[in-house]
Amino acid sequence: MNQNLSDWDDDLPPEPEEVYQDLLRALRRKSGFGLFFVQCTPVEADKFIVKLPQEIPQKKIAVLRFVEAIDNLYQPVAEFVKDKQIDILLIKGLEYSLYKYEKRSFGEITEGQFSNLTSVPHILNHLNQQRERFRDDFTISFIFLLRSFSINYFIHRAPDFFDWRSGVFELPTTPEVVDEESSRLLDKKGYEEYFKLSREKKIEKLLEIKDMLTEKFQTASRKPSLLCELGNLLITANENEIAIASYDEAVKIQPDYHQAWYNRGIALGNLGRYEAAIASYEEALKIKSDFHEAWNNRGNLLRNLGSYKAAIASYEEALKIQPNLHYLHLLWNNRGIALGNLGRYEEAITSYEEALKIQPNYHLAWYGKGYILEKLGRYKSAITSYEEALKIQPDYYLAWYDRGIVLENLGHYEAAINSYDQVLEIKPDDYLAWYAKGYALVNSENYEQAIASYDQVLKLKPDAREAWYNKASCYALQGNIEQALENLQQAINLSHEKYREIAKSDSDFDSIREDERFQALIQ
Template identity: 45%
Template sequence: MVLKLTNWDNNFAVKGDEEYQALVRTLNFIEGFGLLFVRCSPAEGERIITKVKEDIKDKSIEVLRLDKSVNNLYEIIEKLNNKESINFLFVTGLHSSFYEYEECKILNGWNSKDIYSYSWKGVPPVLINLNQQRESFRDNFNICFVFLLPQFAIKYFIQRAPDFFDWRSGMFEFPIDPETLKQETSRIFPAGDYEKYTTLTAEERNREIITIQELIVEDHQTVSLKSKLMLELGNLHFIEQDYKGAIYAYNEAIKIKNTFCEAWHNRGSALLILGQYEEALASFDHALKIQPDFDESWDNRGTILLILGRYEEAIASYDQALKIQPDDYELWNNRGNALFNLGRYEKAIASYDQALKIQPDKYEAWNNRGIALFNLEQYKKAIASYDQALKIQPDDYELWNNRGNALFNLGRYEKAIASYDQALRIQPDKYEAWNNRGNALFNLEQYEETVASFDQVLRIQPDNYKVWNNRGNALFNLEQYKEAVASYDQALRIQPDNHEAWNNRGNALFNLEQYKEAVASFDQALKIQPDNH
């Protein structure tokens, strides 16, 4: 992200007014074709053009302003009607042709090191064209070209248009003065609001990224503002989901200012998304050493500990965050999840209740509360929670399935089946609901429908031995003993040491009066469970 200057960069000419006078002397000296490069900001470039027009009145001076990406600069100049009479052609905005290229690199999967270390894998089309047509520029245009460019664009010429750049007649640098630099840098921070960045297009974000990079390497940049710029650079990459690039920028910000709490926090957030939990945890811990009341760091720290199964520590982190933000729904809900995983269902329900006082229209907390009540075997209350969730999210498969399970445990099988049917209308390929529905139908002694439900399960999960066994039981109750034996055989191919399937198979064979085979099946069952009489 910080651009390392080459030795050539350090040999720029004198600054300020002396630099401008050197440029004017060079312009007065050049007759015919020439190439001049001026490193400056766009605003400074316009001031230079205005002043040159005032100071050199005996020459024809024109300006070519490029406000969009171009591939062939030669063609554009060739089409100028007055090209024969132009002495000096100032070209601004050529760097616009590089913004789109920056975006292409990201879209093509370049890594951050390749993008920001100038280890180019390719070349912007306009530079290829300039390299190829440099002789045509010299032979066909009796013009001195003055390219006004920011530093990143100059580097493109050095790295990827060396043939064209080597013909330069002069190189001039106009660094931003300290006061203007401070103003330009400060402009970034109001726009640095995360939400505002999300509204930018990819190309607009690339422009912002390059602008920040330019400001970082300016001669008069302060250490304090440089660290803030690095933070903004990281935030832009974070929005682009370039988390490695974001971490690189946050690391640079921290190198400049080790006590930069926000950089530590954002670094942790990027690491969390990448699944680097221990390193993310360390980042949040750094942030909290600097700013102990940073509630987002406590929250994210709790989330990592929850993922890592360190539930007690997660609860402690959420409690710290809730001291600062007691009305945060997510904190109460996540705290409930940690308590749930510890089997502390009543306390989990109390957390979910707090979450729902804050946001009563959040179906996740109602669902979580229902699951906790289910585990406490408070099925009626669980159903009431699921019903609240379904008012908010009526098309949620899991809610309908969970509600069906609660009804099943209350022995209300017909209503349970109705819930499973709703679940299956939403996601017809979910084997759990088909299986649960089959079990409910079995308890209602609707065996043919039971077999049909289990067949749906086996279409999705053909190696589910329990379902093959249960299907065999339904067929047994239909007195379809041969089909039942076939189902038990399928179960035993998958799980050959299943005592229940061998025993059930023996019963079916017994009813088929195949007594020897029945005895053999019972013997297999007894080998597995010899104490089962």
């Protein structure tokens, strides 16, 4: 019985200091070539890099850091150690050479299955093939500072190189390290920064957050923030379903976490689940009634559902809160869109003008105002508004397109054609611009070029019955009855209606562009 009591802790993991001392002993004893793998977080790696030379002052220690993918390690090492006396070489950042080969979805990564490679990463192939050169040419102890998943790569994808290991050491995290690492992951400018990251960088960040969520020293109070951060990252990777699951976990732990409810609404909105997204925004607003971003997004989705009065009310709730000027112009702009949808054009113009008082260089408000002026038949003023938008954003193709429409309405066909050409410079596959250009060419009696323009429409959208019908009209005006009938038959086949009805139906194109306008305008 006494023997059993004395052995009660045999299966417990070693203490952090014990693991660290084992590693130091191994490094002190080792001379010549050796391979050591140290499993640690980036923060632990940096602390280890600073501390090791103090612990083993008799050894010459150097650090080789990588911040991007490499395919060949031998050459950088050879160049780095040339004419240097080095006993121990620490290598950090080899993970960057592995991320791009991972072919699983982000969802599978979040489930912890980060080892599905369609091919062996070049760096691991290289290490397998060059292990004898490393041994023969470098009388150095190599220490690879890696996360756990990277060591798995070595085990499964570089077994020849890994088999020569002198030791594998896991440095368990401490509460202080977990706190420091978690704070670093949460210290950011906003999730918009994640959109700028490459896929590989997103994978790196995702793994860091996952590691911190599963650390035994992670506090319950910190987990909701990390789960929310994970959801934000997943949204930027277009993994909205998994993001929602992450936010759900966050609010399960902390039901009054308004930011998680809000971001959950964003993910639901991205999936087109507008009612559920609105409900999520409303949960955020129950907790934080002055959350103007939630009022704004709720308004956007209500507008998307055609509930324009409710959308306006939502924007006006946000305006009562008096958010900072950086955000205020967006609210006036979005209110203007909803008012326009209700046909309350004068009020819409006033709303756009309020946005422009705050942010005169807000091209979307200039464009939205122009579109309402166009609907009111105030064409010259509409052109002025579109041109103000284009001074600010010269490549804003919708403003060029609608400027062309207004110029056509004024009978300025050449100017309209030039405006459509500007659209096509920016967006060559915009079949609506090709169609509008064809229409303007017909009005200027340039039938050959009009036919060529409609042909471009049909290359991009072969089922565009309006283009077939207008081509038929052009051929008829040229006296080419055979071609006119052939094209007319194509239009009839597509519509299953009489050609007289086809002639009236530009509405399909109009509705497509109208949807596009909404997506472009709403903020």
